[in-house]
Amino acid sequence: MSDLRVRFAPSPTGYLHIGGARTALFNYLLARKEQGTYILRIEDTDVERSTQQSVDAILQAMDWLGLSYDEGPFYQSERFDLYKQKVQQLLDEGKAYKCYCSAETLTQKREAAMERGDKPQYDETCRDLEPRDDDSPYVIRFKSQRAGATSFNDRIKGTITFENTELDDMIIQRTDGTPTYNFVVVIDDAEMGLTQVIRGDDHVNNTPRQIQIYNALGYALPEFAHVPMILGADKKRLSKRHGATSVMDYRVMGYLPEAMVNYLVRLGWSCGDEEIFSMDDLIEKFSLDNVGRSAGVFNPEKLLWLNEHYIKTGDPQRLGELLKEYLEKDGVQITADIDCAEVVKSLQDRSKTMVEMAEKAAFYFSDSLVFDGKAQAKFITAVLGRERCLARLDHAITLAQ
């Protein structure tokens, strides 16, 4: 056991998507390789958008991929007391302040600034207000450093620096009293003792703000590692427009979890010329050192190829059990006299997905034979004679049995 501690922290506002799964995988791999601790934390501070169904869907997907965690799942919604306490601490120390600007005014000002071509930043109207007991609605903002710059050494991207003037006073507590992401993520990452924070590229911009909060709260900084985004074929951020982006959709489409894991890990990470990796290989070989810096395009065809590979080389017994599930979904009556492992063996080389295998396997469980149109036209010819051909077939089947 090493003292490495990492986490996967999805927000339960939908299913587990391809990008999230890869982040989860990278974290998992590193934790297992270094024999560290893998933590799962549910980021549900947005009460409006978070649902239990989403949590379940994410948990199920992680389980399917084989990504087990050591601690958690922790729910941020159950830790509001802790966050409140930290907000109060910042307030007491003069590192945060109440802001009475309404959301409407803010939106107006932001739009006006954009029209003028200025930066859409908070104008600090309430930053230096005298503390007062006012029960009109307010949010709490973090008083950011105005001078200097904030920089950090990203494990994947190297040194990244932001001028502090780029960072405005962000909201850490909403009008309704709930805390916001950029604030709680720091508290939890720090309180949970994370040694590295491995997350998507889209968080690079948040990092300097978070660092200021680490500093304000007196926490030690973890190491940051930002992995590049996954894009669609049009080089836009991967979304539903590009097809299935939910990990579990791929299970429905007949993909094996090892194919998904293998595909995902190679998108952004490499190990020389190797393409095929089992989970054990990965735990042995994975390293942040070989993670690339540029965004990658999701390529369903390569995923399909990997799936084909794992079906071809998979254990017939196991695939047989799996096949039954797909067969049942197709409404096929499974009879006990047929050994599914044998069925799998006959179909492994000709199926790219389990769905395809189920389609091809259906005839084993059917009483009536339906011939393939093209094959029938080609082989059951006048020359050979339909009757003789069927007789031969019948003979062949008898022999096979």
Add this chain to the structure above:
RNA sequence: GCGCUCAUCGUCUAGCCUGGUCCAGGACACCGCCCUUUCACGGCGGCGACAGGGGUUCGAAUCCCCUUGGGCGUACCA
């Protein structure tokens, strides 16, 4: 717009840090041939890239600068 960031075949990538062994290697896809009286599998081969321009150097995919293009961010979302 501004900020951050990225840049090798259509796609995923090796090589870049520690310049020469790279007229750039592997994989997916695609094309062709072989195997096969089915469908596939498989084998062999082909097509195909250092974004552009300047430097530095005897020598640059590798180092520096600029340009161009892409991504991300710019929320009382995460």
